[in-house]
Amino acid sequence: MSIRHGLLALLESGPRYGSQLRTEFESRTGATWPLNVGQVYTTLNRLERDGMVVQDGEDDAGHALYVITDAGREELRNWFRSPVDRRSPPRDELAIKLAMAVGAPGIDIRDVIQSQRHHTVQAMQDYTRLKAQATDVSPDNRDDVAWLLVLEQLIFQTEAEARWLDHCEARLVRLSLMNTQKEKQRRKEQEGAADAAGDGTDGQIRPADPAPTGEKPSPASRVGLGRSRSR
Amino acid sequence: MPDQAPHPVLQLKDLTRVHGSGATEVHALRGINLDVFPGELVAVMGPSGSGKSTLLTIAGGLDTPTSGQVIVENTDLTTADRKQIAALRRRSIGYVFQDYNLIPALTAAENVALPRELDGTSARKARTEAVAALREMDLDSLADRFPDEMSGGQQQRVAIARALVGDRRLVLADEPTGALDSETGESVLALLRSRCDAGAAGVLVTHEPRFAAWADRVVFLRDGAVVDQTLRSQADSLLTGQAAER
Structure with missing residues (x-):
């Protein structure tokens, strides 16, 4: 600054x-x-x-x-x-935290997002209240006008953060859905292959879980978005 | 925030709503509990499909829950008959929609007077009340305009006046700023806020954090359940403490 x-x-x-x-x-x-x-x-x-x-x-x-x-x-x-340079952004702790939460063992990234969202929205509520008190500024009072601009900057900044968090969560949900679909697709293909083998069992002998031996962990589990918790 | 413990204007108890059945069953709401007090504005946020609009339509008596109770001003909507619900909707509940829903053939004052007239108030008295309500919200200059002679923001402010005319103390707003630009949306929120400060209870459904921030309380829904809620902090010193660390 x-x-x-x-x-x-x-x-x-x-x-x-x-x-x-x-x-x-x-x-x-x-x-x-x-x-x-x-x-x-x-x-x-x-x-x-x-x-x-x-x-x-x-x-x-x-x-x-x-x-x-x-x-x-x-x-x-x-x-x-001259404009303020935005192309060499300062380190952002939240972005670093979320990046680190991807795949961190024992961490549900959605909890990390929600706890930040809680804090950010609460800060917005406080700024908005200050703003509601500051809106009958006299246009001639330089300090009042400047303060209102600064307050609104804080509101817009926290808003951008809250929206970004919403976006992160939606993105993670979509990735995990994509993963579920891929998994289904793969199961189907495996079953199809078993049927095509035509060993007379009509595909009835199926492993309960199509043993994912040696597979990479799914993206969902990698981003800490296991389905165990919410559904 | 109310100091003494007043009675909530709206109470939702263990509310569930299931759409469809069998394989296509969708649990839109899973056990919602929410009290809204006079003077309080509560914002409900959540991703699309989280159940926020379902919650509002049930709170307004436009839809019925699968189980649980909806109590508005001491009347349980789930056990009331249709006539009682209709009366409650005329007298106690105001609804504000994204697309204003003013009646195009009526002026602003007539739109605001309509729910009172439907409730049996004489046309003259209803008109007087409507004009008073508009004046109280600094909208009296719009009284004789038709909806198509008003801007979106003006229409939405008239819709808020209509939602709160008479003794109605509960206003339910479903994305009321959705069709408005940022600054106009803000003026609509400021009006809603001031109505709640004057004693109404408000529930605002929005996906815009900046508008939700006008509320006393923000409730986060996910998959039909409340996952979290914020209270406005009481500290006015919030800008001094942490700012110094940066």
């Missing part, structure tokens, strides 16, 4: 002290990503080193007042102009 550019954006409206920047950053984003004062000063020091801001005097307590430079303005404009 770019604290750096966030601070530059706030400084563009005028000189600020570090503590002021922290307060404004949080009120603009509804304290969704809280900053500590240390982070603010570390970032300001780097910005100063890179020539994006300069100090312009101090208050009585010795706090420096920061001012954006032309280089800082240029950097800020570039930031607004």
